[in-house]
Amino acid sequence: xxFITTIxxxxxxxxxxxxxxxxxLLPELEADFVVANGENAAGGIGITPKEAxxxxxxxxxxxxxxxxTYRHREIWTYLDSEPRIVRPxxxxxxxxxxxxxxxxxxxxxxxxxNLSGAVHLQAAAPPLVAIDEALREVARCDQILVDMxxxxxxEKVALGWYLDGKVTAVVGTHTHVPTADxxxxxxGTAYITDVGMTGARGGVxxxxxxxxxxxxxxxxxxxxxxxxxxxxxxxxxxxxxxPRRADSIEQVLRKSx
Numbered sequence: 001x002x003f004i005t006t007i008x009x010x011x012x013x014x015x016x017x018x019x020x021x022x023x024x025l026l027p028e029l030e031a032d033f034v035v036a037n038g039e040n041a042a043g044g045i046g047i048t049p050k051e052a053x054x055x056x057x058x059x060x061x062x063x064x065x066x067x068x069t070y071r072h073r074e075i076w077t078y079l080d081s082e083p084r085i086v087r088p089x090x091x092x093x094x095x096x097x098x099x100x101x102x103x104x105x106x107x108x109x110x111x112x113x114n115l116s117g118a119v120h121l122q123a124a125a126p127p128l129v130a131i132d133e134a135l136r137e138v139a140r141c142d143q144i145l146v147d148m149x150x151x152x153x154x155e156k157v158a159l160g161w162y163l164d165g166k167v168t169a170v171v172g173t174h175t176h177v178p179t180a181d182x183x184x185x186x187x188g189t190a191y192i193t194d195v196g197m198t199g200a201r202g203g204v205x206x207x208x209x210x211x212x213x214x215x216x217x218x219x220x221x222x223x224x225x226x227x228x229x230x231x232x233x234x235x236x237x238x239x240x241x242x243p244r245r246a247d248s249i250e251q252v253l254r255k256s257x
Contacts, residue, residue, distance in 0.1 A: 008029055009035050009171050010195070012037045012176055014205075016226060017206075017256075033110045035061065036060045042071075043225075045071055046070075048075055049075060062110075066087075067116060067121050069097070077096070090115055091124055112146075113167075116149050120151040128162055148171070148173070151174060156194070165187025166244070168244050176194075178253065182236060189245075191249070192251075197234055198232070198235070200230060207225065209229075231256040
């Protein structure tokens, strides 16, 4: 008999507003596994143990990160000690943390791989090369989820096609704007170029719009602060009834109550 596994992936959690809307809405969203990208959880940039623990208490089972992983020094040792949080696998081996993890619920194992794009971001190895080694670390898992944290769409799309039939899902993060291409690829891998952002839609990708506009108009630096205007949760719900084969991927776009 086929088993049914549901995976809820939540897009980049940005600042206090993002954490709040996640706490408010997550109890309404049922899934076997809940994974969230948390690299903007602390004041809109980076993450600290405090925010990571808050996400875990809210019901998140694992956290992925990205280019702001090491923004706050206090997270460095936490990354080595807490197996439920991962940073991009294709960072340097000497950098704190791990790039894969495995979580188990109800007898089902989910392998999680985090990758960084190479274009406009710092990565020690090309993601489409590093992924082969990363997959060996989660090879025995029932389901595999890959978070591709990248700037350009071409890297994400290429990775999706490369992994089609090899993993359950490839989800894109980083740009904070949900794309309209959620689908199951021919080989059975669920794919979306960008899940979007869990944070204030009334800002500019989560930050106060007045500050972003001022910087773009004056070309002068300014300290960005997270917006709290019109927070939304952006995510995707992936359903699978066979190992590493998705049946569906549905966007979850919910406004804060």
